[in-house]
Amino acid sequence: MMNTKKYPITAIIIYRNEKHLLTNCLEALHWCDEIITIDMQSTDGSNVVANKYANRQFEVDPYPIAEPTRVEAAKHAKNDWIFFVDPDEIIPPDLSEDIIDAIETSPQVGVIQIPIRFYFKRRMLTGTVWGTSTHVSKIANRKRANILPLCNRLMEPRENYENYRIPHRPLNHMIHLWSDSYRDLCHKHFVRYPHLEAKAKVTRGESFSLSRGFIEPFNELKICLRDFDGWRLGPRGFALSIIYFIYTIASIWLMLRYQGKVTPNDTQSHHSSPQLREVNPATKSSHARSAA
Incomplete structure (x- = not known):
């Protein structure tokens, strides 16, 4: 039987044309006391799915990165604990139990880092840099941590508070449905992500050099194939x-484009914050399926 108890956590999910992912994502958050969804002008009916689970729904114009929108959404949360979840992420029961335990037993924690595993074509990767067990900061207490509008750096604990890393166990990792096809994977990593990563590197104060541009990519290739056992996956491992x-290569060399245009700690907000517009304000005190 599903545990119907809810905990004082607000889950925030931003989506755009991800109807095929939202049900599994939102269903797995049934233990959160509040779910807030933000629609970036979807046209596939994603909002219909969100309406079944969300306590509050917002819409916003598409934005280059999600972090500024998350910051704005967090201001509308009724709970201090904020959990940022993407539509392609699923929280299994073992992980939700670990999250709840960390919140209830760790008064000095400001940010919680959770285990994550990447899934390619719905199968967990076990090789390359994407096939290793790692952690990601996804949960913050807004009274104990700063929630930042920075690409790849969303939260950091305030003074006197700390990061807490949930230990990895066999079944307690967040399932990241990373990509379902090579076409999708190439589009993301050849077109969109290199620009975001290049700008993030410059924002963090990193700088481009010729040695870095030529040497680092080959070091990363070696790490993928040898250190992280990409070769054991056969053709798939070599392709990834x-x-x-x-x-x-692209993310390093694109730093040349952004050096001088962004500065360390630049919010990358394009000098304006996203404007969230609430739609279909929720009047019920629990998720729609709880009453079913």
């Missing part, structure tokens, strides 16, 4: 390693 190699 080459994709990461090209992505690394």
Whole structure:
């Protein structure tokens, strides 16, 4: 039987044309006391799915990166604990139990880092840099941590508070449905992500150099294939390693475009914050399926 108890956590999900992912994502958050969804002008009926689960729904114009929108959405949360979840992420029961335990037993925690595993074509990767067990900061207490509008750096604990990393166990990792096809993977890592990563590198104060531009990609290729056992995956491992190699080249050399245009700690907000517009304000105190 599903545990129907809810905990004082607000889950925030931003989506755009991800109807095929939203049900599994939102269903797995049934234990959160509040769910807030933000629609970036979807046209596939994603909002119909969101309406079944969300306590509050907003819409916003598309934005280059999600972080500024998350910051604005967090201002509308009724709980201090904020959980940022993407539509292609699923929280299994073992992980939700670990999250709840960390919140209830760790008064000095400001940010919680959770285990994550990447899934390609719905199968967990076990090789290349994407096939390793790692952690990602996804949960913050807004009284104990700063929630930032920075690409790849969304939260950091305030003074006197700390990061807490949930230990990885066999079944307690967040399922990241990373990509379902090579076409989708190449589009993301050859077109969109290199620009975001290049700008993030410059924002963090990193700088381009010729040695870095030529040497680092080959080091990353070696790490993918040898250190992280990409070669054991056969053709798939080599293909993914080459994709990461090209992505690394692009993200480093694109730093030349952004040096001088962004500065360390630049919010990348384009000088304006996203304007969230509430739609279909929720009047019920629980998720729609709880009453079913």
